[in-house]
Amino acid sequence: MNSQSTLPGVFDLAVVGAGIIGMACARAAALKGLRVIVIDRDLESSGASVRNFGFVAVTGQERGTAWSRARRTCAIWEELAQQAEFPILQRGLWMTARRPEAVPVLEAFLETEMGEDCKILSRAAARACCAQVVNEQVQAVLSSSIDLRVESREAIPKIAAWLAARLGVVFLRQTAVLTAAPPRIETSRGLVEAGAVVVCPGDDMVSLYPERIAKYRVSRCKLQMLRLADPGFRLPGIVMSDLGLIRYPGYSALAEAAPLRARLEAEQGEHVKHGIHLIVVQSADGSLVVGDSHHHAATPDFSADERIDQLILGEFAAATGRSPPAVRERWLGTYASADRSMFIDMPAPDVRLVMITSGSGASTGFAIGEEVVTDLFGGSA
Numbered sequence: 001m002n003s004q005s006t007l008p009g010v011f012d013l014a015v016v017g018a019g020i021i022g023m024a025c026a027r028a029a030a031l032k033g034l035r036v037i038v039i040d041r042d043l044e045s046s047g048a049s050v051r052n053f054g055f056v057a058v059t060g061q062e063r064g065t066a067w068s069r070a071r072r073t074c075a076i077w078e079e080l081a082q083q084a085e086f087p088i089l090q091r092g093l094w095m096t097a098r099r100p101e102a103v104p105v106l107e108a109f110l111e112t113e114m115g116e117d118c119k120i121l122s123r124a125a126a127r128a129c130c131a132q133v134v135n136e137q138v139q140a141v142l143s144s145s146i147d148l149r150v151e152s153r154e155a156i157p158k159i160a161a162w163l164a165a166r167l168g169v170v171f172l173r174q175t176a177v178l179t180a181a182p183p184r185i186e187t188s189r190g191l192v193e194a195g196a197v198v199v200c201p202g203d204d205m206v207s208l209y210p211e212r213i214a215k216y217r218v219s220r221c222k223l224q225m226l227r228l229a230d231p232g233f234r235l236p237g238i239v240m241s242d243l244g245l246i247r248y249p250g251y252s253a254l255a256e257a258a259p260l261r262a263r264l265e266a267e268q269g270e271h272v273k274h275g276i277h278l279i280v281v282q283s284a285d286g287s288l289v290v291g292d293s294h295h296h297a298a299t300p301d302f303s304a305d306e307r308i309d310q311l312i313l314g315e316f317a318a319a320t321g322r323s324p325p326a327v328r329e330r331w332l333g334t335y336a337s338a339d340r341s342m343f344i345d346m347p348a349p350d351v352r353l354v355m356i357t358s359g360s361g362a363s364t365g366f367a368i369g370e371e372v373v374t375d376l377f378g379g380s381a
């Protein structure tokens with residue numbers, strides 16, 4: 001390390017972390033004409049932002065701020081897809097309800113402001129759209145038009161390239177940030193000069209501001225993910241099932257979710273215990289990304305447990321009435337986890353620490369980036 005030499009350039013903002021939250025802050029600042037540098041310890045993004053479903057979920061986000069942020073974030077993904085030239089691969093959610101107790105949850109949801117872009121389809125109407133994922137057990141489907149799906153592992157590098165080429169954002173890769181006290185940002189390659197810093201460290205709780213992060217009682221959550229072969233048809237939307245109704249707070253906070261939870265705990269206790277719910281998304285080549293599970297620990301173990309994969313695949317079969325296609329790929333992901341969905345901390349007047357402590361960074365991140373930059377530099381988001 002050479003902490004004496006100063007790297008060329010003086011920046012208005014240094015962003016630590018080139019995941020989706022770092023990108024969101026860099027985008028918002030660069031659009032204001034600020035000089036921005038993004039610093040990441042990896043050569044390429046390899047954190048949660050590229051391991052996820054790429055599900056930009058509005059429907060099901062926590063009522064209020066998170067839901068509003070998700071709507072704004074969706075609109076920005078649409079803009080960026082045009083600007084950075086990556087496809088929106090799916091539009092719309094297809095939440096299948098197969099237990100009678102799930103239907104009142106859908107109905108209650110539709111009555112709220114969150115039901116704005118949604119409708120409920122009968123089994124017959126849903127079968128007319130896509131018989132392949134609507135079996136005899138399905139009682140109804142909540143169909144939304146707003147939710148999106150992107151291929152994160154392709155979109156994130158394209159966003160970085162666009163930020164660099166079109167907005168002049170500088171990326172400093174394979175560089176660890178050791179201390180962040182503007183205007184001095186000490187890195188493993190030397191000093192960077194920037195007027196302000198946003199730290200977007202993903203689930204790194206120890207490198208920067210560990211004492212501030214500790215106050216939020218942050219842990220980590222491990223998820224198991226699968227890619228299945230092309231089933232030979234296109235999904236009508238992002239497919240979810242009953243288990244999602246007791247996990248996503250936009251539904252689970254409704255009083256109508258309590259009887260469903262009781263039934264699922266009785267009938268699918270192992271799924272509930274392992275935090276399993278079903279999300280099925282489809283890629284350009286037809287393959288399906290399917291998950292997931294949730295196991296919490298300060299240092300999650302690194303095993304991909306076959307029993308967990310079988311539970312996920314079992315829910316796929318139960319929800320769609322189809323045998324799952326062959327597994328083509330498996331991976332693990334982790335994200336920071338706490339009793340709130342995210343926090344923005346202010347270690348110093350010119351420093352912000354942004355941590356998404358739930359599985360919602362791709363869905364809410366761009367709006368959060370705008371808020372953080374407005375808070376630091378003023379103006380409107």
Ligand SMILES: Cc1cc2nc3c(=O)[nH]c(=O)nc-3n(C[C@H](O)[C@H](O)[C@H](O)COP(=O)(O)OP(=O)(O)OC[C@H]3O[C@@H](n4cnc5c(N)ncnc54)[C@H](O)[C@@H]3O)c2cc1C
Nearest residue numbers: 017019020021041047049052055177202333360361362363
């Ligand atoms: C399997 C899985 C599925 C998910 N599915 C979804 C989904 O479909 N929809 C959704 O909205 N959310 C989803 N999430 C959650 C979402 O992916 C995360 O909330 C989001 O990616 C967090 O983004 P981030 O930028 O904070 O973190 P990360 O993507 O982890 O990026 C943090 C970056 O910071 C860098 N870094 C940290 N400390 C330093 C340092 N000191 N110096 C230099 N670099 C540093 C790291 O190298 C890393 O690149 C999922 C998460 C997982 C794991």
